[in-house]
Amino acid sequence: MNEFEQKLKEALDEKTAGLDASTLSRLRQAREQALDTPIPWWRTLHAGATVNLGGVLGRHAAPAATALGLLVLVSLLMLSSLSSNNRMAENGDLELLEIISLDTDLELVEELDFYHWLEEQASRDMNQ
Amino acid sequence: MPEAISTTFMDTDSNPKARTQSPGLERFLAEVERRALVMAEIATHSREEALDLVQDSMIAFVTKYGHKAETEWPPLFHRILQNRIRDWYRRSAVRSRWKGWLGFADDEGDPIQTAPDPRFATPERELQRDESRDAIAAALGSLPLRQQQAFMLRIWEGLDVKDTAKAMGCSQGSVKTHLFRAMQSLRGQLEEYR
Structure with missing residues (x-):
């Protein structure tokens, strides 16, 4: 930094140091207000902090699942009304509704391939 | 943890x-x-x-x-x-x-509004300092905004070129150009305070 730039910088520093008490007080209030601003929860998702996902999910999972289920149900009913001329569709709808309302273990559905493979292994062992 | x-x-x-x-x-x-x-x-x-x-x-x-x-x-x-x-x-x-x-x-140029407050009168030396400070502030205020920003962030705030470019939302080359022009203009305007 050359002498001229230094002089300019010092003049600005002096201007800053010469701010009156009322302005400084307002600045402090502005800072306090900013610091008291609530942070949206998604901004807290960073390395320095973890979100209590269990609590969040526990609180919101049930209503969200109900809403999703209703949405799926309404969508299915709307789709079925479009193809109501098809006799087989009625049976299909009933089946789907049954699947949706069925209290099946989700693990079984998700790991269907694994259970299929397990069954194959079991029958192969029996044949041997 | x-x-x-x-x-x-x-x-x-x-x-x-x-x-x-x-x-x-x-x-x-x-x-x-x-x-x-x-x-x-x-x-x-x-x-x-x-x-x-x-x-x-x-x-x-x-x-x-x-x-x-x-x-x-x-x-x-x-x-x-x-x-x-x-x-x-x-x-x-x-x-x-x-x-x-x-x-x-x-209405921004109302002379009564902009007149200095007599309560803050200072001795002569202080007054000269104030004048020079005000002249510098006025010269900076008269710069085009981008030049002003480049000066404030680079020279006063001490950010490097990369961070200044980030703060200004422009390229590093633009920062250098704006700063060069700002300094040229300030040297011309503040000849007596150099």
Whole structure:
């Protein structure tokens, strides 16, 4: 930094140091207000902090699942009304509704391939 | 071990406050707020407008970037502040255009409003210093906004070219060009104070 730039910088520093008490007080209030601003929860998702996902999910999972289920149900009913001329569709709808309302273990559905493979292994062992 | 923060989707009152999220924020803002005010005041020629801009910038900064690493704070804060100043420029340009079309006089140049307060009279030497300081502030205030920003961030705030470019939202080459022109203009305007 050359002498001229230094002089300019010092003049600005002096201007800053010469701010009156009322302005400084307002600045402090502005800072306090900013610091008291609530942070949206998604901004807290960073390395320095973890979100209590269990609590969040526990609180919101049930209503969200109900809403999703209703949405799926309404969508299915709307789709079925479009193809109501098809006799087989009625049976299909009933089946789907049954699947949706069925209290099946989700693990079984998700790991269907694994259970299929397990069954194959079991029958192969029996044949041997 | 990071501390767990309980959160809600809807109830913002129970969300964490900025000060609890990062204790260093208060120190950073306290350190930067005065210079931010002077920058905004030189740009807007109004302390009230400057205070509003700084307050808006601080709120936006803590809610958007408070969680970032402390080393990233200076360019991010200045980016927000400089954007706010630029928005203010745009709004005031539109306002004065409307005033011009509608034939209203601009009330910003009222000599009574802008006259120095006699209570703050100082000895002669202090007065000369004040004059030189005011002349420098006036010269900076007369620069085009981008040149002013480049000067404030590079020379006064001490950001490097990369961070200045980040704060100004332009390339590093543009920062150098704006700064070069700013210095040229300031040397011309402040010949007697060199």
